[in-house]
Amino acid sequence: MEAQLIDDIVAILPHGRTRFDYYPERYAWLLLRHAVGNGCNIAELRQSPYAGLLHKPRVKAWLAQLGGPRLRPDDVLAADGDATPLHFTLTLDRWQGQQTTRGNANLVLQLNFDREHDRHYQNLIAPTQRYGPFVCASHPVCEGGRNTLAWARLDIDLETGEVLIEEIQNDWLRRVTHCLKYPRYLQRRGANPDGLAEYAAWLLPRYQRIWAEAMLAATVWFVREELGIARMFYHSPESNLRLKDLDADWAPPRSLYTDLPRQFCFRQQGTVPHFLRHKRAKLARRAPLFELDLGRKAA
Incomplete structure (x- = not known):
């Protein structure tokens, strides 16, 4: 999608942080x-x-x-609401170029940690640098003072009413696990290794199991409720590699592109977004995407 369209979407949506409450299987x-x-x-x-x-x-x-x-x-x-949720916030950003299906820009939806997490993080890790030890600064994380748990990248076509979910990703939890093996990394990034074990013991059980479903739930909610778009596509492992020209060595976990979309009732129908039908239609048919149409009722 064009960068200008992203800027237009961000401009017309509510500014600041949007609260998104989530508990398992919401x-x-x-x-x-x-x-x-x-x-x-x-x-x-x-x-x-x-x-x-x-x-x-x-x-x-x-x-x-x-x-x-x-x-x-x-x-x-x-x-909906029969359990105690985590109070995440959503923010928007723009991603340009790399690992996109059309080689253009994506709208980024960021799922940012709740305040209880940030208190634990500050007390136990005490980061002194702008980007703490669990942040990959080259990825689309929130720049507005919140710590980003995960994000989704979206390619949107308002004319056809379709959205392609390019990826869902998380650096934070993976880097915490890495630091448990190599705690000296925290010192090099200006953080306190003494509180790492306690922080990880609190963090991982709380977020590891739900981060992906919370991110996709926020994405589906955002696309349907904020953008008003019912038809969504999601990459399969094959389409993710072929349509983005990715090296298989850099492939993300297969479960994010198989189990997760199926969990959310996405199906492989053999169809593609209209904006891919001319450029890469044959390739997409050999590597079918997942599709969900929330405009279709059960009855």
């Missing part, structure tokens, strides 16, 4: 809101692309309590 409620639409029968959901959501523990317990065959949007809204 994405199921966010997706069910759209699947249910104005109302639908549970039997219809079981025959839809959203059927997998009905097997989630929270959703199963909720359905058992409802006791009726039909779901209403208010039922879903009432169920």
